[in-house]
Amino acid sequence: MEVGPLKEDSSQFKNCFKLSLERPYILKLAFSAGIGGLLFGYDTGVISGALLYIRDEIGQVERSTVLQETIVSMAVAGAILGAGVGGWMNDRFGRRLSILFADVLFFVGAVVMAAAPTPGIIILGRIFVGLGVGMASMTAPLYISEASPHKIRGALVSLNGLLITGGQFLAYLINLAFTRVNGTWRWMLGVAGLPALIQFFLMLMLPESPRWLYRKDRKGEAEAILRKIYPEDEVSRELELLGKSVESEVADEGTIGVGFFARVKKAWTTRLVRRGLIAGIICQVAQQFCGINTVMYYAPTIVQLAGYSSNSTALALSLITSGLNAIGSIVSMFFVDRSGRRRLMIISLCGIIIWLGILSSVFYASSVKSPAVGFTETQHFSNFTCPAYNPAAINKWKCVDCLNAQCSFCANSHNKVSIHAYYFDIYNLNLPRELA
Incomplete structure (x- = not known):
């Protein structure tokens, strides 16, 4: 709970729409920070189509599977490092400055990839983008949650998830749009610099998280921001709740220490916290191990292996996958508070298991039952x-x-x-x- 108690109900999205009309400043905060999620989704999805044309243009990449995998995976490696550094930057310099720094990484990475003369430079650009992805993936939802009214916080944080899947869908659309343009893959990878630039200038006009300001003893600035978010008669109550929450957090840090390992040790030795920690880790690991990233990174390649050899056709058919991914995010946003997290997760995991099984079966059948090639x-x-x-x-x-x-x-x-x-x-x- 960042600012006050979180009361979730099925009317959260209705309240979100209503409050957004009454106070458009709230939506401005959420969408400006949410562009980080859009960039996250775009940069994870765009390489799937760009890789097809990189292989066509650069023979060295076409001949080396290892080089292809390195180009794709370096963004993930950069994201791991970016997430770790992002946590420290968020506490030290604030959420706003962390988002601005992530935008610089996104922009530099996009320019480097677009102008890359060799595969090594493409990989360098992917590392820069990965660092930005890692920082944005943790900073954007944190900023949104701390700068949102508690009544609609869940809905606005879900907006970041929608922008991630929407960014992936946008990546496939842009890939398809540039299939007949000179410098295909350079345009595909370079376009990511535009939303990064837009977010950079938007964030320059937005305030820091009120929670972070309060922790840094800048209470006057925190109160001024809360007045833009809450009605006048609720500001005092929210400021009081924010103070209690921060004081409780500081007290806990004094007990368990401020170091990463000290916090993990304390969490692991507390039964209630340990159960939540295990559940959270399992959910995150399962989400990654289900293979969705592989499908998103290689959807056009998978389509080509299914027999649709044209690059543009493969990209067009891949829109189905990314489109369904975005639709799934919208469905979950509307039902997460009505049906509960656990039920939706079980349903989605069952769907993942079934369709991954079907995908594996189809590929196995195609390899086993394909026509023989022999003397005759x-x-x-x-x-x-x-x-x-x-x-x-x-x-x-x-x-x-x-x-x-x-x-x-x-x-x-x-x-x-x-x-x-x-x-x-x-x-x-x-x-x-x-x-x-």
Whole structure:
């Protein structure tokens, strides 16, 4: 509880809409900070489409799976470091300055990636973006919660989650928009600098979190901000509750210490807190281990493996995944207070298990039941096929093995992984194998 007691009910979103109309300043605070969530979602989703064109343009990336994975994963590595540093910055310099610093990282990372001449520079830009993602992922919801009226705090914090999934959907849309523009992937990655710039200037005009100001003994500034958030007759009560909450927090720190390890040790030795800590960790780990990040990072690649080889088609079909992800966030926002967190989590986990099982089954079936490639099938080529084909592997070599061989025997400039395009070129156009 940041500022007063949190009373959650099914009317929170109705109250959110009503209060936002009465006090648009509240919505300005939430949306300005929430752009950090939008950037978080955009930068995690944009690489899925950009990677397709990076591979096309830079042969070194196309030939190295390790390099491809490094380009994708360095943002995650940067986010881990950014989240750790962000916690210290939030306490030391405040939430507002932390968001401003994250915007600088976002902007620098976007510019570096857009202008990158080599894969190494792309990776460097991804690290900068990752640092920004790590800081924004923890600072934006913290700022929103501390600068929101307690009656609608849950709804406004949920807004940050919606902007994350909305940012992912926006990333796929922008990827699709730039498929026919010169410098495709550079535009895709560079566009992220624009919302970072917008948020930077918006945050310059917004105040610091009232809770952080109160903790730094700047009570007059904290009260001035509360007057913009709450009606005049509620300000004194909220200021009193804020003071009690901060004093309680300071007292707890005096008992357990201010160090990270001291806090963890105290939390782990307290039964009630330990149960909550375990539940929170399990939920976070399960959320990551369900594989949604993998799907979001590689959705177009997965679609191409399913047989839709065109980059633009793969991106268009990937919009379905990101769109459903955003819709799921909207649904959860409306039902989280009516149905409860536990029930929604169980339902969503069941859905995740079912659909991941279906996805795995489809890929397994495609690899096991794909048509065989053997002596009989290669008679059309006078037994002359790609170097990766091993005649000793008759009845074991499958169509999927051909696609994974990456020898370019079955490829042409229009449809990179379709063996049907090869048949068309050879038999209908009478092209030599080297041009197919």
